[in-house]
Amino acid sequence: xxxxxxxxxxxxxxxxxxxxxxxxxxxxxxxxxxxxxxxxxxxxxxxxxxxxxxxxxxxxxxxxxxxxxxxxxxxxxxxxxxxxxxxxxxxxxxxxxxxxxxxxxxxxxxxxxxxxxxxxxxxxxxxxxxxxxxxxxxxxxxxxxxxxxxxxxxxxxxxxxxxxxxxxxxxxxxxxxxxxxxxxxxxxxxxxxxxxxxxxxxxxxxxxxxxxxxxxxxxxxxxxxxxxxxxxxxxxxxxxxxxxxxxxxxxxxxxxxxxxxxxxxxxxxxxxxxxxxxxxxxxxxxxxxxxxxxxxxxxxxxxxxxxxxxxxxxxx
Ligand SMILES: NC(=O)c1ccc[n+]([C@@H]2O[C@H](COP(=O)([O-])OP(=O)(O)OC[C@H]3O[C@@H](n4cnc5c(N)ncnc54)[C@H](OP(=O)(O)O)[C@@H]3O)[C@@H](O)[C@H]2O)c1
Numbered sequence: 165x166x167x168x169x170x171x172x173x174x175x176x177x178x179x180x181x182x183x184x185x186x187x188x189x190x191x192x193x194x195x196x197x198x199x200x201x202x203x204x205x206x207x208x209x210x211x212x213x214x215x216x217x218x219x220x221x222x223x224x225x226x227x228x229x230x231x232x233x234x235x236x237x238x239x240x241x242x243x244x245x246x247x248x249x250x251x252x253x254x255x256x257x258x259x260x261x262x263x264x265x266x267x268x269x270x271x272x273x274x275x276x277x278x279x280x281x282x283x284x285x286x287x288x289x290x291x292x293x294x295x296x297x298x299x300x301x302x303x304x305x306x307x308x309x310x311x312x313x314x315x316x317x318x319x320x321x322x323x324x325x326x327x328x329x330x331x332x333x334x335x336x337x338x339x340x341x342x343x344x345x346x347x348x349x350x351x352x353x354x355x356x357x358x359x360x361x362x363x364x365x366x367x368x369x370x371x372x373x374x375x376x377x378x379x380x381x382x383x384x385x386x387x388x389x390x391x392x393x394x395x396x397x398x399x400x401x402x403x404x405x406x407x408x409x410x411x412x413x414x415x416x417x418x419x420x421x422x423x424x425x426x427x428x429x430x431x432x433x434x435x436x437x438x439x440x441x442x443x444x445x446x447x448x449x450x451x452x453x454x455x456x457x458x459x460x461x462x463x464x465x466x467x468x469x470x471x472x473x474x475x476x477x478x479x480x
Contacts, residue, residue, distance in 0.1 A: 170194050170195065171240045172195065172197070172198060172238055172240050173190050173195045173197050173198070173239065173241050173242075174236060174242045175190075175198070175243045176243070176244045178207075179203075179207040179210060180245055180247075181324065181326050182322070182358060184213075185358045185361070186361075186362045186366075187199065187213050187214070188213055189365075191213055191214045191215075191218060196214075196217075196219075197218065197219045198222055198238065198239060199220065199221050200222050201221060201222070202224075202225075204221035207221060208221070222235060226246065226264045227264070227267065229271070232267070232271055236268075240277070240278050241277065241281070241369055242268065242280045243280075243365060244280070244282045244283065245283050247260065249296070249328070249433070250427050250430045250432070251295075257295050257298075257299035258299055258302075261299035261302070262300075262302035262306060264303075265282060265304075265307050266303070268307075269282075269309075270311070272311050272314070273310055273311040273312075277311075279314070279368070279369060280307065281314075281369065282303070282304070282307055282317070283361075284300050284316050285318055286320040286381065286382065286441050286443065288300050289301070292435075292436070292439055294432050294436045296436060297436060304378070315374055316378045317361070317364055317378075317381055318378060318379065319356055319381040320353055320356055320383065320443075321356075322355070322356055322358050322361055323357060323460060323463065324357055324359065324463065324467070325466075327358070329355070330396055330464060332428075334471035337396075337397065340404070342404055342405040343393050343397070343404045345389065345393065345406050346389070346411070347408075347409070347410070347411045347414065347434075347438065348390070348408040348410070349389040349406065351388065351437050351439070352387065352388055352389075352442050353387060353388075353389065353392065353440075354382030354441065354442045355382075355383050355387070355392070355460055356383040357463050359458065360455055360458060361381065367453040367454070368453070377447075378447045378448075379448050379450075380444060380447045380449050381443075382442055382450070383457045384458075384459055389437070390406060393406055394406070395460060396464070399465055399472070400468055400472045401473045401478060401480055402471075402473060414429075417429065418430055418431045419431055
């Protein structure tokens, strides 16, 4: 891609939940996009988000250093949205969340890229025992060590049309008379709308002075897992028993469920649920980016209706 026709953003993990929302905003600002994916033939739907030629889909192995060098060299800014929720035989947290950010940030430094924006996760610190969290922490440290012009964003759980939180529990409620409250459902979250994540990325890209900084991104509500399930059930107009499951029993169930090809629950996710997922106020937040976040109630009804008894126009 030629650089002289407008700014170029290279997005790793562009085909995912955040990627699709971010691409729309970048396109509006006139960016041209290199969308990195393992399967361009499955993600042709990204191309019409831009004008003809504005979005390039590139099939790349994340550890093919020479290919990465070529793509990064053609870019002004780099955004890393690559992440996994559970490990498989081929995909390990260490590789995806720690080694790849290490390589990426080294290349960004070598090639003098203007900015690297990396999406990490809220709630990470040395004491959290989850392997997901530890690998994310390692990734952050690698980036900070390697490249000054980097910005790390740590979001809480993200909601929006294709989210893996409300959609997953709503689909469980389709066939089960209960919804599980792991650990009693007492863990606090600060859910944030995917559009506000895309806005945050745009804000840090546009700001000249934000370098080597960590932002914690949480929405306007601090709310327990149990309260979230109640909001969901109200919106889908279903009555389900909310059944508290103690952590040790949930862990036992997860040991079995994580054997599925696409696990509903893993032991590592149970570990994460032991810790609140809210901003600590030790780092800048959405307020510093001048973003007024959307509430769950203002967004959830717009997409979760497909699980609602009676459909989109059913009276609640
Ligand atoms: N969604 C949330 O609630 C949430 C909350 C906190 C933090 N985050 C973090 O935010 C980032 C983006 O989240 P998301 O929800 O947009 O994730 P997502 O929808 O699962 O998308 C992840 C992307 O990672 C890419 N990917 C996964 N494994 C890969 C591999 N081995 N090689 C190359 N690409 C690979 C996939 O691209 P292809 O399949 O096209 O190759 C996919 O587009 C992740 O780092 C995630 O941990 C998300």
